[in-house]
Structures are given as structure tokens and as C-alpha cells.
Amino acid sequence: MIRRIKEREQFISLLQKFELIFHPKGEKRPVYIAPQYLPDSLSRKEVVLYNSALEKMTRVFVFRFTGFIPENVMINFLSRYGPSSNNVYWKNGIYFTAENQDCIVNLAPENNSFEVYMGNGPGTKDLQQKICKEFAELGKNAMAVVSLDNNFFVSWQELEMHYKAFATEPNHQLLATDGHTKIFLNDFAHFFQPEKATAEVGEEVSPEIFFSYAWGDKEEKGEGREKIANDLYESLKSKGYKVKRDKEETGYKMSITDFMKRISRSGFIVVIISDKYLKSPYCMFELLETYRKSNSDAEVFMDRIYPLVLEDARINDGKDRLEYVKYWQNEKKTLEHEITEVGLGDAIDTVGDEYTTIKDVTSNIGLITKILSNINYLNPRLLSGNDFEIIRNAIEGRMKGCPGSDNKSDKSQE
Numbered sequence: 001m002i003r004r005i006k007e008r009e010q011f012i013s014l015l016q017k018f019e020l021i022f023h024p025k026g027e028k029r030p031v032y033i034a035p036q037y038l039p040d041s042l043s044r045k046e047v048v049l050y051n052s053a054l055e056k057m058t059r060v061f062v063f064r065f066t067g068f069i070p071e072n073v074m075i076n077f078l079s080r081y082g083p084s085s086n087n088v089y090w091k092n093g094i095y096f097t098a099e100n101q102d103c104i105v106n107l108a109p110e111n112n113s114f115e116v117y118m119g120n121g122p123g124t125k126d127l128q129q130k131i132c133k134e135f136a137e138l139g140k141n142a143m144a145v146v147s148l149d150n151n152f153f154v155s156w157q158e159l160e161m162h163y164k165a166f167a168t169e170p171n172h173q174l175l176a177t178d179g180h181t182k183i184f185l186n187d188f189a190h191f192f193q194p195e196k197a198t199a200e201v202g203e204e205v206s207p208e209i210f211f212s213y214a215w216g217d218k219e220e221k222g223e224g225r226e227k228i229a230n231d232l233y234e235s236l237k238s239k240g241y242k243v244k245r246d247k248e249e250t251g252y253k254m255s256i257t258d259f260m261k262r263i264s265r266s267g268f269i270v271v272i273i274s275d276k277y278l279k280s281p282y283c284m285f286e287l288l289e290t291y292r293k294s295n296s297d298a299e300v301f302m303d304r305i306y307p308l309v310l311e312d313a314r315i316n317d318g319k320d321r322l323e324y325v326k327y328w329q330n331e332k333k334t335l336e337h338e339i340t341e342v343g344l345g346d347a348i349d350t351v352g353d354e355y356t357t358i359k360d361v362t363s364n365i366g367l368i369t370k371i372l373s374n375i376n377y378l379n380p381r382l383l384s385g386n387d388f389e390i391i392r393n394a395i396e397g398r399m400k401g402c403p404g405s406d407n408k409s410d411k412s413q414e
Contacts, residue, residue: 010344017348020075022082035078038091046088053088053095053102057117060128062147063135063156064113070139074107077138081105101127115150125190132191136160141292145177146188152176154183160293161267161300163192207399209236210263211245212286213272225274228308232270235388241395264289268395269305273372275312278324281354284361287368298371303398306391307375321369328362 012032015021021032042050065073078094085096092107101124104117114135118124136144136156145153154176162174162185173182213229229245236243244266246259263269263286277283294301314320335355339347 010346014344014348016079017352018076019079020072022079024087025083025085026087033082035075035082035089035091038078038089040091042088042090046090049086049088050095050104054104054117057102057104057119059150060116060118060124060148061132062113062115062150062153063132064111064145064147064153065139066112066143066145069107069109069112070142073135073138077105077134080134099123099127099130103127103131105131129191132156141296146191148187152178152181152183154188157293159185159188159191160265163189207268208242208244208266209268209270209395210266211243211270211272212263212277212283212290213245213270214274214276214280214283225272225276225310228310229272232308232388232391236392236395239392260286261289264293267304268398270391271305271307272310273307273313273315274310275314278313278315278365278369279327281357281361284365284368285357288360288364291364291368291371298374301371302375306394307372308391309372315369315373321366321373324369325362325366328358328365332358332362 012021015032015034016023021034024031024033074092078089081094081096081098082089084098085094088095092109093105095102095104097103101121102119106115106117107113108115116128116131118127132146141157144156146156146159147153154174158174162172172185174185175181176183211229211233213225215226233243233245244262260282269290271277271287290304291301294304309315314323332355335351335358339351339355342350
């Protein structure tokens with residue numbers, strides 16, 4: 001009996017972990033709601049509550065997947081916000097309160113759209129940003145568009161790639177999906193909210209260059225990863241570029257995961273590829289997130305990264321790349337064995353995120369290494385010549401094409 005109770009608790013914990021069920025607000029009993037089994041419409045009493053709330057709101061944006069809605073997006077969303085609802089939810093919608101804001105989200109399956117309604121209180125735009133990014137996250141960055149009026153849509157991925165232009169050019173425009181209507185990026189800036197205060201018009205703001213690499217250790221062979229990273233970092237910094245790497249940016253009690261996500265959103269990423277890098281779940285998380293934030297487009301991805309491939313990274317030959325596939329398959333198998341030994345319920349909170357990352361890397365390591373092998377990279381010794389001039393020229397050349405970019409943080413150094 002006790003064993004059955006423990007197994008049930010483990011099963012419920014697993015379903016909650018993957019946002020497939022939720023515990024309704026105010027319910028004291030161990031009752032859980034599975035969104036896929038919710039009714040297609042509200043009861044009469046719930047309709048009254050829903051309409052009363054809707055009258056006080058306006059539609060603030062529409063998020064639409066351009067192909068099909070990825071699996072479980074609405075189920076996961078309902079599971080995430082169900083506990084914040086006064087039990088007004090159905091298969092394709094929910095009325096809830098989050099961050100002191102009332103909100104209604106409706107799914108229109110006929111056109112793959114999520115309509116979001118809110119009031120005008122303080123903090124509304126913060127919640128809009130959160131929900132919009134959650135749609136993209138739950139949809140695993142599938143191609144999508146967003147609109148403020150449900151008439152003119154703009155690519156979500158394009159907005160995400162260019163939002164930094166708002167800092168220096170508030171009048172920067174993008175083309176809507178109809179191919180001719182121009183839309184101000186400024187109107188969508190609240191979906192991204194940079195960490196620092198929005199720059200005043202005319203204030204100089206340059207793109208940030210992030211470093212992604214595996215730290216050095218006593219066992220490293222060939223070119224030292226740490227030395228190359230340090231030399232290039234200091235070279236770019238001395239020339240006035242805004243350079244970011246984890247050692248300087250993630251202080252005591254700061255989130256390493258948040259920094260890794262910041263890397264994936266950057267348009268300028270120096271990637272130092274080593275054997276250790278290709279076997280690190282953290283490094284591969286950064287690289288895969290960057291690829292996804294590039295619309296899973298190899299050309300866009302290659303445009304954003306500046307790779308230095310060290311001698312011990314064996315990616316040129318197909319057989320060598322398969323060795324990395326086998327390495328990650330073994331890592332996945334080993335962790336699965338350990339999870340089975342401990343028990344899924346007890347292991348999920350401990351290694352659930354790690355297992356998700358390893359599973360993701362295992363599925364994509366072959367693709368990523370193939371893309372990297374097609375990039376015309378040079379030997380690090382050549383690249384480091386003349387104070388990394390080749391890399392600096394490549395970065396500066398692309399920065400000149402970025403709206404509002406002044407290339408460097410200090411014009412006096414030009």
C-alpha cells in the first residue's frame with residue numbers, strides 16, 4: 001500500500017514537472033487537472049465570469065505559429081497558469097491573475113493563434129513580455145509571427161534578432177509579413193526589455209560580443225583554450241568592444257543559466273571549439289540555443305558565430321563526428337541507468353533539467369558538428385596573428401550592417 005502511494009506521488013511529480021497537470025486554486029484535496037481532458041467550452045456560470053472580466057480588458061497582442069502549433073503548447077500553458085485561475089478555464093483558453101494583472105488567453109485552433117487580453121494597470125507590459133516569450137519557449141522556437149492589432153504581423157524571430165536596434169534607433173522599421181507594410185520596432189520593444197534602462201535617442205550603444213568556450217584545465221593539450229580566450233578577450237576589449245564572458249558576468253549567487261541564455265540571444269558570439277567543449281553539456285546548451293535562436297537556419301547561425309576550432313576538436317571527418325554522437329549516446333544511456341536505479345520520482349527534481357539537455361544534445365550533436373565542419377575557419381595560430389586582426393575585421397564588417405551599431409563603445413578609439 002505504502003509503495004503504491006509512493007509510486008502515485010512520483011507519477012504526479014513527473015506529470016507536474018513536464019507541465020501536463022496542475023492543482024486547481026483553492027482545492028485542498030489531492031486533485032489534479034489534466035488540460036487535455038478539459039471541456040471544449042465554459043459552463044453558463046463561468047461564461048458570466050469570463051465576459052465580465054473581458055469587458056474590462058483589451059486585446060494586447062496575438063501570437064501565431066505559421067505552420068502548426070507544436071505539441072502540448074496549450075496543455076503546458078494551462079498547466080503553468082491553471083493554479084493562478086479562479087477555475088475559469090477550458091481546453092482552449094484560461095482567465096487567470098499573474099503579477100497582479102488579470103489576463104485572458106484564448107487559442108484559435110483554426111489559425112494557430114493565441115489571443116491575449118489584459119487591462120491597463122502597471123506591470124501589464126512586463127506580463128505581456130513574459131507570456132509572449134513563454135509561447136516561443138513552449139513552441140521550441142518554431143516559426144511564429146506576432147501582431148498588436150491582429151491585422152499586421154511581423155516575424156517573432158526577426159523581432160528577437162533585431163530588438164537591440166531600439167536602443168539607438170527608436171524609429172527603426174521592419175517589414176510586416178505582407179511584404180510592404182512598415183512597422184516600428186519601437187512598438188514591440190516591451191516584449192524584450194533590455195536589462196539596462198532603454199537608451200535615450202542618440203546615446204551610443206554597441207552590440208555586445210559574447211564568449212562561449214570550455215574553461216582550461218591541467219589536462220588540456222595543444223593550444224590552450226584559456227590562453228586563446230584570454231588573449232582574444234583582451235584584444236577586443238582594448239579596442240573598445242563590449243565583450244562579455246561568464247567569468248566576469250556571473251558573480252556570486254548569479255544565475256549561470258541566465259547568462260547562457262543571454263549568449264544565445266546575441267548576434268556576435270566568439271565560439272572556441274575544443275574536444276572538451278563538444279563534450280560539455282553547458283557549452284552545447286549555449287550552442288544549441290544559439291542555433292534555435294537563429295530560426296534553426298544554418299546560414300543565420302553561421303553568420304552570428306565566430307569560431308576558433310582547436311586541434312583536439314575532431315569535426316572535419318564524418319567518422320570523427322560519429323565519435324561525438326556515440327559519446328553523447330553513452331552519456332544519455334548512463335544517466336538513464338542511474339535514474340532507473342534511484343527511481344524516476346526521486347531523480348526528476350535532481351537531474352531532470354540535466355537529462356533534458358543531454359537528450360537534446362544527443363539528438364543534435366551530429367547536425368551541429370556537420371554545420372561547424374562546413375565553416376571556413378582558420379588555424380587559431382593564424383587567427384591570433386597581428387592581434388586577432390582577421391576576427392576583428394570580420395566582427396566589425398558585420399557590425400556596420402547592424403542598425404544603430406557604432407561598432408565600439410568608445411568612438412575616440414576609432
